[in-house]
Amino acid sequence: MSTMAAVxxxxxxxxxxxxxxxxxxxxQTRQAIRRAAYRLFKEQGYDATxxxxxxxxxxxxxxxxxxxxxxxxxxxxxxxxxxxMRAALEARPPDESPMESIRHSVLATLRYAFEHEQEDMxxxxxxxxxxxAIRARSxxxxxxxxQILAQVLCERTGRPSDxxxxxxxVGAVLGGFQAALMHWxxxxxxxxxxxxxxxxxxxxxxxxxx
Amino acid sequence: MSTMAAVxxxxxxxxxxxxxxxxxxxxQTRQAIRRAAYRLFKEQGYDATxxxxxxxxxxxxxxxxxxxxxxxxxxxxxxxxxxxMRAALEARPPDESPMESIRHSVLATLRYAFEHEQEDMxxxxxxxxxxxAIRARSxxxxxxxxQILAQVLCERTGRPSDxxxxxxxVGAVLGGFQAALMHWxxxxxxxxxxxxxxxxxxxxxxxxxx
DNA sequence: CATCAATTGACAGTAACTCTCAAAAGGGAA
DNA sequence: TTCCCTTTTGAGAGTTACTGTCAATTGATG
Numbered sequence: 367m368s369t370m371a372a373v374x375x376x377x378x379x380x381x382x383x384x385x386x387x388x389x390x391x392x393x394q395t396r397q398a399i400r401r402a403a404y405r406l407f408k409e410q411g412y413d414a415t416x417x418x419x420x421x422x423x424x425x426x427x428x429x430x431x432x433x434x435x436x437x438x439x440x441x442x443x444x445x446x447x448x449x450x451m452r453a454a455l456e457a458r459p460p461d462e463s464p465m466e467s468i469r470h471s472v473l474a475t476l477r478y479a480f481e482h483e484q485e486d487m488x489x490x491x492x493x494x495x496x497x498x499a500i501r502a503r504s505x506x507x508x509x510x511x512x513q514i515l516a517q518v519l520c521e522r523t524g525r526p527s528d529x530x531x532x533x534x535x536v537g538a539v540l541g542g543f544q545a546a547l548m549h550w551x552x553x554x555x556x557x558x559x560x561x562x563x564x565x566x567x568x569x570x571x572x573x574x575x576x
Numbered sequence: 577m578s579t580m581a582a583v584x585x586x587x588x589x590x591x592x593x594x595x596x597x598x599x600x601x602x603x604q605t606r607q608a609i610r611r612a613a614y615r616l617f618k619e620q621g622y623d624a625t626x627x628x629x630x631x632x633x634x635x636x637x638x639x640x641x642x643x644x645x646x647x648x649x650x651x652x653x654x655x656x657x658x659x660x661m662r663a664a665l666e667a668r669p670p671d672e673s674p675m676e677s678i679r680h681s682v683l684a685t686l687r688y689a690f691e692h693e694q695e696d697m698x699x700x701x702x703x704x705x706x707x708x709a710i711r712a713r714s715x716x717x718x719x720x721x722x723q724i725l726a727q728v729l730c731e732r733t734g735r736p737s738d739x740x741x742x743x744x745x746v747g748a749v750l751g752g753f754q755a756a757l758m759h760w761x762x763x764x765x766x767x768x769x770x771x772x773x774x775x776x777x778x779x780x781x782x783x784x785x786x
Numbered sequence: 787c788a789t790c791a792a793t794t795g796a797c798a799g800t801a802a803c804t805c806t807c808a809a810a811a812g813g814g815a816a
Numbered sequence: 817t818t819c820c821c822t823t824t825t826g827a828g829a830g831t832t833a834c835t836g837t838c839a840a841t842t843g844a845t846g
Contacts, residue, residue: 388792388843395793416832427795432834464786502712512755523786528762530772533755534779535786541751545722545743552738562740569744573783576674576733576745598812598823605824626801637826642803 396434398424403441408489412442412497439503442493451475452514464519468539469567476560491555494547505544512540538574542566606644608634613651618699622652622707649713652703661685662724674729678749679777686770701765704757715754722750748784752776 385393402423406415417438421428435441454471480487493500516536520527546566550559595603612633616625627648631638645651664681690697703710726746730737756776760769 386844391843392793417834418832428834429795429797430793433794436834438833465784498716502716505715506708506712519786528759530756530759530775531779531786533759534752534776535784537751537753537755537758538748538780538784539751541747541749541754542744543747544751545747546740548747549738549740549743565740566744569741570748570784573785574675574745574748574780575783576729576741596813601812602824627803628801638803639826639828640824643825646803648802 395424395426395430399426399431399434400441404486404489407442407493412493412500437503439497439499442490442500443504443507445479445507447475447479448511448514450478451511452518455515455518460522464522464535465539465567465570468515472543472567473560473563476563480560487559488555491551491553495551495554504547508540508544512536515540539570542570605634605636605640609636609641609644610651614696614699617652617703622703622710647713649709652700652710653714653717655689655717657685657689658721658724660688661721662728665725665728670732674732674745675749675777675780678725682753682777683770683773686773690770697769698765701761701763705761705764714757718750718754722746725750749780752780 399420403415403420406420406423417431418428420441421431424431431441435444451471454474455467458467458470494504495501516532517527519532519536520529523532525532543563543566546562547559550557550562609630613625613630616630616633627641628638630651631641634641641651645654661681664684665677668677668680704714705711726742727737729735729742729746730739733742735742753773753776756772757769760767760772
């Protein structure tokens with residue numbers, strides 16, 4: 367699940383003394399930029415906050431901001447949960463139904479993500495709802511996850527990699543998740559996202575009958 | 577279905593003599609800009625074609641281009657099929673299953689769209705595949721259609737307008753359609769989109785079991 | 787400490803918009 | 817046609833998100 371994570375926890379969280387000063391500084395800079403951005407977005411709004419201002423607030427040059435985050439949207443939502451997600455999916459027994467595999471890996475990844483970062487979730491929800499560019503980026507990110515999902519599923523069911531049925535299946539599931547995500551965002555991130563996802567999966571289990 | 581249509585046919589196609597000179601000129605200008613853009617995109621690519629160049633090729637000022645199309649992406653895909661789509665949906669018998677209603681209205685709208693414009697479809701497919709910004713716009717547009725769909729469905733089933741199940745249902749269906757659309761784009765718009773959509777709807781009819 | 791590689795900041799440039807204002811052109815009445 | 821009013825257009829200036837280059841700085845290493 368791509369959109370969930372903004373402050374990557376694995377590499378950023380605690381500056382393990384293993385790393386050299388150089389690496390530690392990089393992590394700090396990244397954090398500083400992100401923190402400054404979140405604060406300013408909250409205070410003034412996303413569009414009203416130029417990157418230059420974020421740079422100034424984080425005490426780095428504008429060039430540096432763009433070196434760390436290729437686009438302004440990426441400051442809000444860059445995550446590293448695609449790899450864990452893929453691993454979780456591939457760890458599932460191959461004879462399990464695709465839907466069941468997805469249910470387990472998505473929920474596990476989501477729980478993992480929530481453990482590591484609850485703070486900015488509400489703000490992220492607000493931005494997701496208010497800023498089209500953020501939404502767009504989130505969707506694109508989800509679609510990439512979808513590619514991975516489809517790939518695994520095609521391998522597992524022995525279908526060609528451009529099989530329409532698999533693509534539709536994955537598209538539908540992700541579409542459902544995205545709807546749940548937006549529902550969550552519409553409620554300002556106050557509801558339990560994991561619960562919403564479970565409810566979403568139930569809709570699918572019922573064969574998508576309203 | 578939003579993404580399908582770029583050259584709106586209803587208002588643009590034939591300059592009905594009903595309209596005054598003013599209106600006719602507007603339609604011409606709109607067409608001129610779009611045609612110029614499509615030609616240049618085809619020749620040089622989307623990113624390599626600045627709006628100024630499109631303006632020059634269409635013999636209007638850059639300001640005018642932005643007056644007609646709020647963003648560069650909109651030159652590629654602005655459509656007017658949301659209204660017909662909604663009408664088609666609302667014309668369906670209220671006791672019909674949601675999925676069946678959607679099937680009919682989507683296919684009807686799609687057929688209608690295809691009747692009126694086949695020309696640029698291939699180029700549109702190429703752009704949809706190659707340009708992230710276009711894809712993003714297309715998705716956003718689809719999501720808007722989704723809002724309408726969800727609204728109608730909520731009314732029909734007597735649920736509150738922010739019902740999660742309905743949102744998920746709609747999200748899933750649109751996700752499936754989008755997957756089919758991207759499949760079509762990946763094959764450069766050579767396959768029959770209506771056929772792909774029918775196949776997609778079959779996947780749903782089967783209760784989304786792979 | 788000296789040297790090398792990675793990181794950074796300053797600067798210049800591009801392109802997508804946005805805003806404002808004056809010129810031009812259609813539409814209708816006298 | 818002529819005049820007047822409204823809509824449309826173009827010119828120009830300004831903002832902002834990027835991109836690329838180059839020299840200065842700074843951490844790593846022997």
